[in-house]
Amino acid sequence: MNTSFIAIIPARAASTRLPGKMLLDVAGLPLVVRTAQQAALSQASRLIVATDTQEIADIVQSHNYEVILTREDHPSGTDRLAEVVNTLKLDDEQIIVNVQGDEPLIDPQLINQVAQELADNPQASIATCAYPIQSSEALFNPNIVKVVCDYNNRAMYFSRAPIPWARDAFSKDKSLLPKDYIALHHIGLYAYRVKFLKQYPHLCAGRYEQLEALEQLRAMEHGYQIQVLITDAAPLAGIDTEQDLKRVRIFLQNKP
Secondary structure (H helix, E strand, O other), X not given: OOOOEEEEEEEOOOOOOOOOHHHOEEOOEEHHHHHHHHHOOOOOOEEEEEEOOHHHHHHHHHOOOEXXXXXXXXXXXXXXHHHHHHHHOOOOOOEEEEOOOOOOOOOHHHHHHHHHHHHOOOOOOEEEEEEEOOOHHHHOOOOOOEEEEOOOOEEEEEEOOOOOOOHHHHHXXXXXXXXXXXXXXXXXXXXXXXXXXXXXXXXXXXXXXXXXXXXXXXXXXXXXOXXXXXXOOOOOOOOOOHHHHXXXXXXXXXXX
């Protein structure tokens, strides 16, 4: 891989489902530090934690990772990234990979791959990932975001609904996926061009974005292309709940 990219980890203090999430202990280290350690195994030329609180900044710095303090009022992680790229005055064509702060098991190779996917598709402003859905339970779960792509793996739409809808098959039986059916489970890992991040805070919220509560639809509604890297299998899940936290702790404790 010869693509240069910067990995940025947005790490806000507030968390509704798991208060104080970024600083929770995960096998001896704060969650955000665990995530930074994992992201540092990628080929990123620079790794930055972008946070809205001094406490997180101090802890991250104590583990020798770069930190940038941002405003507290950002509505999304993408807006936080936009502040960082403006603060650093980065080149418009620089590629940024947004690594969620609650992903301590993120595959460093997937970080590299999504950056390369964007570099290989200059017409796209964003690259993201997806993998094949294997069960009807996943397809009909509104908490699992689906994406449909064109022949060039450009995103056509993201939805919480079961898309594409196999009309004939599902009219008979929704419990099984039909033969040769292709549905994709979206992975929330994104690579952006700096030019897009600078424009993003000025884009009005999209109609479908608000209906689906999916931030990536704003970019599509304003005409920006999203390239989708299709992987073979699901990545290891991040931490949203107390149950997730216990699962990751056990996984890391048992890791050789």
